[in-house]
Amino acid sequence: MTARPPSLLASIAGWLVLVTLLAVGTTALLLYVEFKGTHDRMRQRTLSGVARVIEKAVRGPEDRLNTTLPESVQAMLRVNAASFALIDGEGRLLLGSVGVEGPLDPTATERPHSVFRVPAQNGEPSLYGLSHRITVGGRPYWIQVASGEEELHIEWLLEEFVEHFGWIWLPFALVLILVNLIIIHRGLRPLRRASARAAAIGPDSVSERLPEQGMPREVLPLVRAVNQALDRLEAGYEAQRGFIADAAHELRTPLAVLDAHLALIGAPGAPIRADVAGMARLVDQLLDLARLDALRIAPGESVDLAQLAVEVSTHLVPLALGKGRLIEVVGDDRPLAVPLPVHGARDPLFRALRNLVENAVCHAPAGSTVSVELAVSAAGEPLLRVIDRGPGIPPALRARVFERFWQGGRDRGGGAEGTGGAGLGLSIVARTMAAHGGGIAVDDTPGGGATFTLRFPPYAPPMPRRTDAARPIPAATGTP
Structure with missing residues (x-):
């Protein structure tokens, strides 16, 4: 079994989908990382500002420690929902907000400045905090500020980001992929047009060329x-x-x-x-x-199959009589006087039918009659059958009898007297029918023999041209 060739469109589309998804995912990750980093920096600047306000409040005159906060500072802390603690170098709590009973970060005394996180306890949310070291009166102190509101705020922002922006990301990626596929499909249109033109080039159209206009430079x-x-x-x-x-x-x-x-x-x-x-x-x-x-068939050129059958039979009567055979022309429920027109050229069809009837005469037994029958199929296709009562053609060989130079048992003298031909006659018939848009088939004749059927496309009479004589004559005006 031959493997299917790779598809250029499928390859490009596959890589395009992969690159698009990677680009969208990377962009979303970078946006999240940048958003998270920006929020952390903003939160640290906010906590640093609160710590500096508390530092100004606890640094009293003459560089003495003040353990009482002004009301304005306490109001600011309440607005920001911030907890704070002021501890000395031994980690003792000197000043703190409501509910704070010890250092927010017990390890803060080991570092001059640090960022810490207080895990959630007793149903309270986790806190994000900052420790700021100051010196008052020559002694070190640490101002610790933590806020749960800011942490809840970032979670809320991320949730809003996912709900109101993240869900757009997947449809956006799908629309982007679809638009790119449409663009690729349109871009490959010249290739498909060239492929269709190349597929139509054959022995009868070797002068055709692939279109260069509109082709991409590549x-x-x-x-x-x-x-x-x-x-x-x-x-x-x-x-x-x-x-x-x-x-x-x-x-x-x-x-x-x-x-x-x-x-x-x-x-x-x-x-x-x-x-x-x-x-x-x-x-x-x-x-x-x-x-x-x-061969080139003019658009309005037609041939009467009834007349053609009579002419070919008349032409081959001397050959048939010399071999002891007869030729008859019959109609299938139609009189021979009724024309049976087809679109085609007379001379090629005459030679094709002559080859077919001559082949039948040579292979028919002596004393038999070769019939040329006219008929019309249920689909309106004109048919022309050549019927003999010779040895027939085995079903296994029927697909090869129309090959050029093929000489099976029938061509090598399988009939009464043989032909000694070169195997060109049936090939000429098949090529003639292909040039006329029809076909040829071979079947068994009831009682023995072979029946060759020429099938033509339904005949469509050409549209009559409108001449000047058929145009209405305008009414005369003026005086003679």
């Missing part, structure tokens, strides 16, 4: 390289097609002269004349292939 060198390769391919293809056509055309005259000389010899030259006839048929088929390569 893709333009590849498109130009492909177009240059198509130029070389077309040149080689044209050279090969021209050689086949020229060689086949030049061989027709010598073969005709050789056949005429063999006819003068009489019976001794009959076996060689059969080989010459086979060579002439091969040359005709090579010419048919060369003409198919240059």
Whole structure:
């Protein structure tokens, strides 16, 4: 089982989603870290300001310690919901707010300045505090300030951040990814257009080229390289097609002269004349292939399949009678006088049907009749069937009978007399039908034999052009 090729769009989209999610996550983390750091700095500055206010209040005149706080300072502490303590060098509490019975941070005397956290106790929230060392009267003291309100405030801010801003982050990332995917999809549109154009290039359209207009600069060198390769391919293809056509055309005259000389010899030259006839048929088929390569069907060109079937059958009647066979043209619930038009070119279809009927005549048993049947499918598709009562084609070989130069048992003389062909006839028929937008299939004939069915697209008559004669004549004005 062949593994699916990697998708450029899927690869770009995958990396884009990964990078976008990493960018969004990193940005959110950096915002949180910066927000947390900014809050900590603001909280420390606030506590430092409170500590300096308390320092001014406890530093009395003549550098003596004042253990009584003014009412304004106490009001400020109440507004900020701050707890404070003033301790000496031995850790004894000298002054404190209501409810404070000892140092807020017992280890503060070991450091001149420090930030501490008092864990939650008895249902009280944890406190965030700051110790500030001062010197009064030559003795060290520590002012400790802690606030639970600030800690609750940061938690509240973070919760608000998550609820009112964090939930927008995921939809924002999804919208960003979706917009980027749409942009990538639109950016790859020229590649899809070039791929569709390249997929449509085949043997019948080797002159087509990939569009260079509108291509991104990164893709333009590849498109130009492909177009240059198509130029070389077309040149080689044209050279090969021209050689086949020229060689086949030049061989027709010598073969005709050789056949005429063999006819003068009489019976001794009959076996060689059969080989010459086979060579002439091969040359005709090579010419048919060369003409198919240059086939262009005009938009309004049409062919009547009923008339075509009669003409081909009339053309091959001498061959059929010479081999002891008959050819009939029949209609499936429709008289032959009723036209059955299809969009196509007459000469290629004539040669295709001639190859098919000739093949059937050569493989049908002596005394049998080859039928050319006209019909219309339930979907309105014109059908043309060539029916013989020969040995038929095994189901395992039916997919290969339309290959060029393939010679199965049927081509190697599996019929009554064989054809000695080169395996080009059915390939020409299949290519002709493909050029007309149709197809060919082979099935068993009831009672034995093979039935080849040519299926054409439903015929749509061309819209009539409006001419000057059909235009309304304006009313005359003025006097004669």
